[in-house]
Amino acid sequence: MFTRRRFLCGATAAALALPAFARGLAAEASGNTILVSILLDGGCDGFNTVVPLNQYGIYSQLRKIPGTTQYLSVLESDVATAGTAFEPNYTVPSSSALSYGFHPNMTALRALYGKGKVAVLLGVGLPPADRNRTSHEVAKFDWATGSINKLGYTNLGWLGQTFDAIGATGALPPAVSMNYSSPTILRGAKRTPLVLGGDIGGFNVACGASGADCTARVNALTTNDAQSLPSIAADFARSVALDTTSYVATVKQYATAVTGADYPAIGKSGLKSQLKQIARLIRAGSPSRAYFASQGGYDTHSQQNSPGHHPDLVGELSDAVNDFYGYLAANGLSQNVVIMTYSDFGRRVQANSTAGTDHGTASVAFIVGDLVKPGVYGQYPDLTKLDTNGNPVIQVDFRNHISDLVGALGADPTPIVGGSYPKLGYI
């Protein structure tokens, strides 16, 4: 059963396992930290993302696909061939590592880990007191708000509240979404997040005409403030319109200044595209300090290992993060940028009858950047001790994890996560 003490012990042990010089390498967090959060949408299977080599027997046994002779588990030999095994001490080479293994498709992230740029958070999730934590809606909402059992009572996200607390001025809002939507995590009481989508060079109004007609149309668009229409929706539409028109010139300026022509190829990857746009904004000097990107497809109820599903997704994630970090580092911009991943929940250990896994609890998270003290935090759940639903026991309450990130941005996490949840100390 989860207790805070057990979690603290785990965290302390992990921290102590680090060589002293490694901890000294990390830069200091400061008031200009930029946080890039990546939602692994749908509930990422932690077990096939960070493989428990030190519990391989039970892991593999649980991952046998019922009624077949096949397994959903990652093969030890594939981890060895890919060289993605690792120890809490990031300096241990893959060839001598026996504890854990990144998925074999995550060679890029494994390499970053070896350079001391990655913290791996194990056993993180929503606590048992969180009712319906295996529901996408509830879990995503709770991860976004940093609270439990509050669906319907609040809609403010922990990043939005962070900027409510520390304030932010500037031509663009502090919080920026890259996927067209306005995610709860960014919503604050004070400033509406900026929502972008696609290539930031396209953040503009196409008037559908040319010359004087175009000018006249846009003039009418910007003159009309609909003040005399007494309507909630018109008020809202007007405020979005005023914000949007005021951001267009700034975004265009940034997009023109940094075209990203020297950014690694994104192919058809939506995640790589989102991270590329973020890199352009950061390099152009945008005042924004929190970015939201997402990667869908993790709700792998069936055929989890087929093309386009979990193995390809974590490979894409690994490459996308590596490209992003590499681009920032090459341009001298990585010192204050922290990348973090999170997901609705982990998945059940036992495979189901359709070669997939159902909704679970604990998962893994990655925190990447120069500010990060590398290594392993939390603990891998004991796969011999599952709860009555067949789920592993949470080792790290998500609110401890969020406390580190809120703190890194310069705010007090206590009022935001609704209590004192000691930081894990990876920053």
Next chain:
Amino acid sequence: MKRGLRAFIAAAFVASPAIAHAAPATFATTYVSSAVPRGQTGFDAGVDVSQGRYVRLTASGTIALPGYSACRATTAEGCAAVSSPSRSAPDAATGSLIAAFVSRSGMLLTAWSPVGLAAYVAVPPDAARMVLRINGTTGYEFGAFRVVADVVGSADGAADSAVRDATYYRRGFPGTRTLPSQLPTRSDVQYAMRRFGFGDTPANVTAVSNSGVAAWIAQQLSPETIDDSALNTYVEPIPLYGTGPSTKDGYDNYDAILQRRIVQREIASKRQLLEKMTLHWLEHFAVSQDKVNSAAAMIRYEETVRTDALGNFKQLVSDVSVEPAMLLWLDNNNNDGSNVVQNPPNENFARELMQLYVLGTTQLNPDGSAVVDVAGNALQTYTDTDVKQVAQALTGFQRTASPNPGKVDPRTVEGVKFYPARHAKGPFTIMGQTVTDTGDPTIVGKVIASIASNPATAPFEVKELLQRFVTETPSPGYVARIVPVWNANADDPKQLAKVMAAIAADPEFYAGKGTMIKEPIEFAVDAIRGLNGAQATPFTPAMQTPYRSVNTVLGAMQQQQWYPPSVFSFYRPGEKESLLTNSLLLSRWSDGASLSNATRMTTLCPTCDVNLDLTSLTALAGGSDAQSAAGYVLDALVDGGTPQLRGLLQNYLANNVHALTPGAVWIVLTSPEYEVN
């Protein structure tokens, strides 16, 4: 000290005898300033309207800010009529006078503004009083007005017809004594037709106004009584299996036909509410072709949803549950229950069936509020154990697809079969109820009846319907009034039609006006219908709007039909923040408004996949001058719009009405007013 108060007008009520129907009488009431908390309706007596059917107001007075002088001019509309609102000029207090109907219990029913234009406004059912308030920009305005309110049993059409021309955007009734049975304001009719359909042309709005919008709604609730045979010649035919375009990425593929068909139905069907309900359920039970990957399954799915869209909810859920598209979408296809211990069934469908399709995660009171424990935490409706039980109960179904069916109707290609050997043996325990099992497909109906008997079902579904059709934040009272209708008709084959009838008849229905943002599909279809447009059928590869096809425009606005991003569909019902973000608004301006380039000014554009029909603008608008043209476009798209938008359009059109009409449509489509549903 400034309080967070919305200034308000209290009434010194002058008692008067109750008004008999068809017996006009006049109240003379002097209103004085008074403040009440923001958002409340006030404690003043107002004017008794319980015996009247229509109200006509004339008002004169001033609006002021505390500590500043009142605005200089005094007119029927207060300051709003003489100066445009400005936040930077506190000494010229601004705002407009709004009238509101209030129920006997003090609930705000509906409000309108500006008053004082001598138009008749219908008294909603259940309205007891009419009160006034000031809609200001700072929240501190107050005012003193002298108001003459005629509360009458019928409107004097002859007197009103003179007013109508001068006050275009707040029309009175047609110049006739044949009055609508209720809802006489034009924007009320437009609102109802937009929420229970996809809007309509000004001419058709007038026709419905004349015959009564209540009659229109009643007819829409019984779609089988509406002759829709013309639709069959309009909607693009489904190609026989194996003869449709097979490319997946080109514009001319099978998906595109499906996408065009649904838009074509929304544009041209006379059964507007049925199409709107179908849209609602297709978003409620969102499935994506991205995973299903079978156009034949999608056609079946759409037709099943439409068949039940105004029928019985349990029937709808049961039918959808065993559709091939749903089996494929949520992994219940071939789900094996023969050995549930060694071989646990897939839980994907079981979980969403309870969470999204029927009752939600938290226990609900009949007014839609959450049931909470002593600590204030919401209580859950079901546990993971219930999910597993439902998953087991629904094992054994398999989608059957003919591997090589030949050139047949694709609807015959997909089917479903039940395999008893792969079905887990019951009975099952679901949320404390025992569900018996006879090892056959009847288990689906039993499981759904059991889940739907949970008290959370009715408030969960009713609230979502209200959020889709009326307002993002329905009042607890509204939910509580509809829930008994839902429950009383739980086994009625026309349950959903009866629920929608109750929603439309509720006194709060018209209070939803101006509270919602259009979905992208409504953005496109409402524009096409309002401007008497049509999609060209059959579609040929050369056809696009001058820029893009309608479905490409929908994709650019992030609502590609048949491709919802997840089981949560595109948006939470009615949620403004998810419907309109910076980037989504820009795509509406740049892509959605490009539909204006399909404006047909003279002859049909043969290469356009849609034509907005303004060929007879002169005749329709009653004049080819800028004022008439602007008025027509505004009436067609934004219920008449605001004086400011009308002025902008008239200026824009002043040079050359016909050459600039597409631009006028563009300006309206990009206005905040048009975003309002």
